[in-house]
Amino acid sequence: MPRSQIPPQPRAVRVQTSRMHTAHPEVRRARVDVAALKRDALIEEVVGRYGVELRSAGRALVGRCPFHDDQGRANLYIYPDTDSYYCYRCNVGGDAIDFVERIEHVDFRGAVERLSGRWRNTTSAARMSQRHAALPRRGPHNDRAVRTNDPAASDRAGTADAGQAHDVAERACLAAAVELYENQLRAETRGREYIEARGLHWSTAARFRLGYAGAQELADFLRWRRLSLTAARRAGLLTADGREVLAGRIVVPEIRVGDVHWLIGRAIDPDMEPRYLGLRGKKPLLGWEAAGKAPAIVLVEGVFDVLVLHQWEIPALALVGTHARPDIMASLARFERVYVALDRDDAGAAATATLLLELGPRAVPVTLPAIPGVKDVADLALLPDGQRLFARALLEARQHPSGMSVAATGSKAPAPRPTRSVRRTANAA
Numbered sequence: 001m002p003r004s005q006i007p008p009q010p011r012a013v014r015v016q017t018s019r020m021h022t023a024h025p026e027v028r029r030a031r032v033d034v035a036a037l038k039r040d041a042l043i044e045e046v047v048g049r050y051g052v053e054l055r056s057a058g059r060a061l062v063g064r065c066p067f068h069d070d071q072g073r074a075n076l077y078i079y080p081d082t083d084s085y086y087c088y089r090c091n092v093g094g095d096a097i098d099f100v101e102r103i104e105h106v107d108f109r110g111a112v113e114r115l116s117g118r119w120r121n122t123t124s125a126a127r128m129s130q131r132h133a134a135l136p137r138r139g140p141h142n143d144r145a146v147r148t149n150d151p152a153a154s155d156r157a158g159t160a161d162a163g164q165a166h167d168v169a170e171r172a173c174l175a176a177a178v179e180l181y182e183n184q185l186r187a188e189t190r191g192r193e194y195i196e197a198r199g200l201h202w203s204t205a206a207r208f209r210l211g212y213a214g215a216q217e218l219a220d221f222l223r224w225r226r227l228s229l230t231a232a233r234r235a236g237l238l239t240a241d242g243r244e245v246l247a248g249r250i251v252v253p254e255i256r257v258g259d260v261h262w263l264i265g266r267a268i269d270p271d272m273e274p275r276y277l278g279l280r281g282k283k284p285l286l287g288w289e290a291a292g293k294a295p296a297i298v299l300v301e302g303v304f305d306v307l308v309l310h311q312w313e314i315p316a317l318a319l320v321g322t323h324a325r326p327d328i329m330a331s332l333a334r335f336e337r338v339y340v341a342l343d344r345d346d347a348g349a350a351a352t353a354t355l356l357l358e359l360g361p362r363a364v365p366v367t368l369p370a371i372p373g374v375k376d377v378a379d380l381a382l383l384p385d386g387q388r389l390f391a392r393a394l395l396e397a398r399q400h401p402s403g404m405s406v407a408a409t410g411s412k413a414p415a416p417r418p419t420r421s422v423r424r425t426a427n428a429a
């Protein structure tokens with residue numbers, strides 16, 4: 001029967017006496033056998049499905065209650081022998097159906113649907129995806145690349161340095177985290193103020209989907225989205241006890257072809273250590289998609305350096321530090337010119353020398369203006385004429401390439417072409 005012909009359903013869907021509901025075709029067809037449902041969907045499996053980790057305690061299983069902020073001693077008890085659960089803090093309990101109703105904010109019918117066929121389908125789908133975890137990242141989450149079967153998509157994704165191997169469940173968690181943090185940045189004054197203090201515009205924050213991990217809400221959010229907390233732990237978003245790894249930080253994602261590859265968080269609190277904290281896994285070059293197909297790029301050290309340059313519409317990539325692994329060097333090989341604009345300090349100078357040697361004539365060192373308080377490109381963003389000063393430094397580098405291997409080429413290096421119109425940038429500044 002087409003959906004449009006389904007008669008309107010009554011609002012009260014819970015039939016207390018029989019726990020049967022006859023309005024929904026699927027449910028009616030199945031003539032809900034609650035006992036059978038419970039046999040199929042064991043309470044401990046159902047609860048575990050929502051990311052609650054259980055350990056045994058006598059005849060019961062114990063875990064953290066998802067209905068309150070369950071710190072310290074866990075309060076949620078699961079009793080497999082009676083197919084029931086009870087939270088001794090919330091004083092709520094019931095069977096598996098009740099648990100699903102409560103955690104998903106659905107009615108009896110919704111919970112039954114979840115626990116019947118659909119539940120098993122999603123469960124087996126999830127298990128399948130776990131089994132395929134080792135396969136390269138082409139999956140439903142990266143569906144643009146799959147659907148179009150676009151060979152350029154893998155090029156855009158930057159295969160050379162992208163060492164992440166997240167499975168489907170991890171990618172879903174990373175994507176959800178970016179979404180949550182983005183919303184928290186909008187909502188929280190502290191995060192917004194920090195972004196502004198670094199000289200970044202709102203349009204830049206939105207373009208690069210910057211976020212703020214402000215409120216220890218990730219675990220709840222993932223539960224609500226029915227995502228696996230275990231996968232979130234694997235991805236490095238949550239600690240073993242469910243706390244947020246990036247809490248209290250501005251979060252900068254590296255997103256390629258819609259796929260979140262990596263996150264790095266910058267502490268807002270000046271006393272917080274370390275100042276930068278990246279998720280586990282190989283750190284990629286940041287800014288890959290925004291750098292696009294530019295023949296020349298500016299290579300910088302820091303997360304904010306690369307954001308500032310993109311704000312100025314200059315194609316750029318960040319090493320996130322000074323070390324360039326061999327696969328990073330391989331990624332850089334596709335550019336005709338790499339303007340190396342690392343920090344004005346000893347580590348920056350040493351890394352610049354190494355990069356010039358390894359990249360050969362395509363590398364051009366950029367000397368940042370010697371202004372007190374200016375150590376990197378991000379510092380320039382705080383000066384009223386910072387953008388102009390950087391443009392001048394870039395021009396000087398291009399006209400007088402002083403690097404030893406560059407000097408041998410003699411010719412002028414191509415300038416990094418603005419990603420959009422220069423006039424627009426000038427107006428925006």
Ligand SMILES: [Zn+2]
Pocket residue numbers: 065066067068070075087088089090091
């Ligand atoms: Zn509780």
